[in-house]
Structures are given as structure tokens and as C-alpha cells.
Amino acid sequence: MAVHHLIQFPILFLIPALLLLFPSLFALSVSETTCLPSHNDDNHIACELHQIKLKISQLESILEEFMQNLNQKSLYLKEREEIIEAMSRKIQSLQSTLDAIKNESTRADERLGALEEEVRSLWAASRKINFDIYNLESKAQDAENRLEKVTSQVEKMSDIVTEQWIQIQQLEQALQIAEMRALRARRQVGFTRCTFLKFVNNRFGNHPQNLFSMLDPYVFGKGSSLNSYISQALHQLKRGFIVAKKYHHQLQGFIKQEMERNEFTAAYANSELVFFLASALITFPIMGAWVFLSSQFS
Known part of the structure; x- marks a missing residue:
């Protein structure tokens, strides 16, 4: 119309x-x-x-x-x-x-209801996530406190091990000095032996072997003072290595125990990593002491 x-x-x-x-x-x-x-x-x-x-x-x-x-x-x-x-x-x-x-209004209402339900679910999940984050932060703080405690204990053990390795280093130096003295003494004895053998050979003919067999127990035998000094140095060195090995095993057990107590480091507490950390804690102070001593005597 x-x-x-x-x-x-x-x-x-x-x-x-x-x-x-x-x-x-x-x-x-x-x-x-x-x-x-x-x-x-x-x-x-x-x-x-x-x-x-x-x-x-x-x-x-x-x-x-x-x-x-x-x-x-x-x-x-x-x-x-x-x-x-x-x-x-x-x-x-x-x-x-x-x-x-008009036909889609019903479906839009249904979709709106579904979205509102999804929003409520997301809010619930968000609250749960915030609670989990709070718990994780608390655990992380506890782990950090334990890590500080372990670090202080490791530093104390490192100081002890450093002292032991300094003693071992001193023993090694003493052993080197003893070996140098022993080598010098052997050279002097060898020179004396050669001179003495020439003299005996000139004087006694075919009897030097008998004479050498008579002198050998007093110079290089069990009763020799030089061999006694060397054996004492070797004994002290062996004792130092045994002590270092003992502390190394104790330090490995301590590090592994503390790593297993922490949930963040428990997955990495294998024997290889523990051995490496213990060796590093022992070796680094020794290397530092070696560098320091080298700089002092150079």
C-alpha cells in the first residue's frame, strides 16, 4: 500500500x-x-x-x-x-x-550462559592457581633457607678439607725435598762406591763383590737412615691421602643427602654430579692455595 x-x-x-x-x-x-x-x-x-x-x-x-x-x-x-x-x-x-x-537470539542466550559458566570455572581455576603459587613460594623460601644452611655447612666442610689438603701439600713438598735429598745422597754414595770399588779392585783384585755385599745392608738396607726417612715421608703422604679420601666420601654423602631433601635438586642427585661437586669443593681450595703459594715463592 x-x-x-x-x-x-x-x-x-x-x-x-x-x-x-x-x-x-x-x-x-x-x-x-x-x-x-x-x-x-x-x-x-x-x-x-x-x-x-x-x-x-x-x-x-x-x-x-x-x-x-x-x-x-x-x-x-x-x-x-x-x-x-x-x-x-x-x-x-x-x-x-x-x-x-530473532532465530539466533535463543542460541545467543545459550552461548551466553555457556560463557558465563566458563568464566566461573576460570575464576575457580584462577583462585586455585593463586593458592598453588602461594604454596610454591613458601616451599621456595623454605628451600632457599635450607640451601643457605647447606651452603654454610659445605663452606665449613670446605675449610676442613682445605686444611687437610694444605697438610697433604706440605707432605708432598716434604716428600719432594726428601726425594731430592735421597737422590743427592745416592749420587754421593754412588760416587763413593765407584771410588771405593776402584780402590778395592786395585787392592784386592776379585774381591769387590764380596765387599759390596758386606756394605750394602748398611747403606741401602733396612737399617739405613735414608730409607727410614723416605719411608716415614711416604707413610705420612699415604695417611694424608687416606684422610682426604675419607672426607671426600663423607662430603659426597652429605651433598647427596641435602640435594635429596630439596625437591628442586632431588632429580639431579645422581652419583656423577655428587662426585663432581665434592671433587670441586676439595680441588678449588687446593688450587687456590697452590696459586697463592706459587705466587709467594715465585
């Missing part, structure tokens, strides 16, 4: 065009009165003929103007009809969209 009224509405624009005809018709009616009656029929006919031609010319101009207005109104009417058709299609599309939205 609305489309029908919109189609009939442009017809109202033709009324001004019709109103334009009335002045022209009025002018034609006035022009008819311009020819006065005369006794000469030829002049009267010519005047009427002229009036008719003038009327025809005016009517033609009016008709042309009317046709132009009519064409413009027709073109405008055609454009309005196209706009009306486009609006009708748009109205149908909007109506279809509205129907689709």
Missing part, C-alpha cells in the same frame, strides 16, 4: 505544468479579440489567418515546453521508482536479517 502511494505521488508534480497552460490559453483568447470586424472580407480573413498561425506557434511552444516538463517528470518518476525498488529490496533484506537475528 505504501509503495502504491509512492508511485502515485509524482503525478502531483504534473499539476504545475498544467497551470502553465492557462496563461497561454488566456493570451490566445485575448489575441482573438485583437482583430476588429471590417467591411473588407479579405483583410478580415488574413487577420484571422494570422491569428491562427500565431495561436499555432504559441501552442507549439507551449506543447514543446510541456513535453520537456513531462520528460523531466517521467525521468524523475523513473528514478523514484528505482529508488523505491531499491528501498523495497533493502526492507526485505532487513526483514530477513531481523528474522535471522
Whole structure:
């Protein structure tokens, strides 16, 4: 019904065009009165003929103007009809969209309910995660405190081991000095032996072997003071190595026990890593002492 009224509405624009005809018709009616009656029929006919031609010319101009207005109104009417058709299609599309939205409103409500339930679940999971984070932070703080305690104990053990290794180093130095003295003494004894053997050979002929067998127990035998000094040094060195090995095993057990007590380091508490850490704790102080002593004596 609305489309029908919109189609009939442009017809109202033709009324001004019709109103334009009335002045022209009025002018034609006035022009008819311009020819006065005369006794000469030829002049009267010519005047009427002229009036008719003038009327025809005016009517033609009016008709042309009317046709132009009519064409413009027709073109405008055609454009309005196209706009009306486009609006009708748009109205149908909007109506279809509205129907689709109404049909999907139920599913949207269901989806909204599901999303609200998911949000509640996420809030519950977030609270649980925050609680777990708090527990983990507490455990991490406890582990850090235990690690500090273990570190202090390891430092104490390291100091003890360092002292033992310093003693071992001193024993090694004493052993080296003893070996150098023993080598020097052997050279002196060898030189003396050679001189003595030459003398005996010159004096006693084939009896040097018997004489050497007689002197050998007193120089290089069990009763020799040089061998006694060397054996004492070796005994002290062996004792130092036994002590270091003992502390090394104790340090391995201590490190492994403390690593297993901590949940973060328990997975890495294998024998290889424990041996490496214990060796590092023993070796690094010794190397530091060695560098320090080397710098002092260099």
C-alpha cells in the first residue's frame, strides 16, 4: 500500500505544468479579440489567418515546453521508482536479517550462559592457581633457607678439607725435598762406591763383590737412615691421602643427602654430579692455595 502511494505521488508534480497552460490559453483568447470586424472580407480573413498561425506557434511552444516538463517528470518518476525498488529490496533484506537475528537470539542466550559458566570455572581455576603459587613460594623460601644452611655447612666442610689438603701439600713438598735429598745422597754414595770399588779392585783384585755385599745392608738396607726417612715421608703422604679420601666420601654423602631433601635438586642427585661437586669443593681450595703459594715463592 505504501509503495502504491509512492508511485502515485509524482503525478502531483504534473499539476504545475498544467497551470502553465492557462496563461497561454488566456493570451490566445485575448489575441482573438485583437482583430476588429471590417467591411473588407479579405483583410478580415488574413487577420484571422494570422491569428491562427500565431495561436499555432504559441501552442507549439507551449506543447514543446510541456513535453520537456513531462520528460523531466517521467525521468524523475523513473528514478523514484528505482529508488523505491531499491528501498523495497533493502526492507526485505532487513526483514530477513531481523528474522535471522530473532532465530539466533535463543542460541545467543545459550552461548551466553555457556560463557558465563566458563568464566566461573576460570575464576575457580584462577583462585586455585593463586593458592598453588602461594604454596610454591613458601616451599621456595623454605628451600632457599635450607640451601643457605647447606651452603654454610659445605663452606665449613670446605675449610676442613682445605686444611687437610694444605697438610697433604706440605707432605708432598716434604716428600719432594726428601726425594731430592735421597737422590743427592745416592749420587754421593754412588760416587763413593765407584771410588771405593776402584780402590778395592786395585787392592784386592776379585774381591769387590764380596765387599759390596758386606756394605750394602748398611747403606741401602733396612737399617739405613735414608730409607727410614723416605719411608716415614711416604707413610705420612699415604695417611694424608687416606684422610682426604675419607672426607671426600663423607662430603659426597652429605651433598647427596641435602640435594635429596630439596625437591628442586632431588632429580639431579645422581652419583656423577655428587662426585663432581665434592671433587670441586676439595680441588678449588687446593688450587687456590697452590696459586697463592706459587705466587709467594715465585
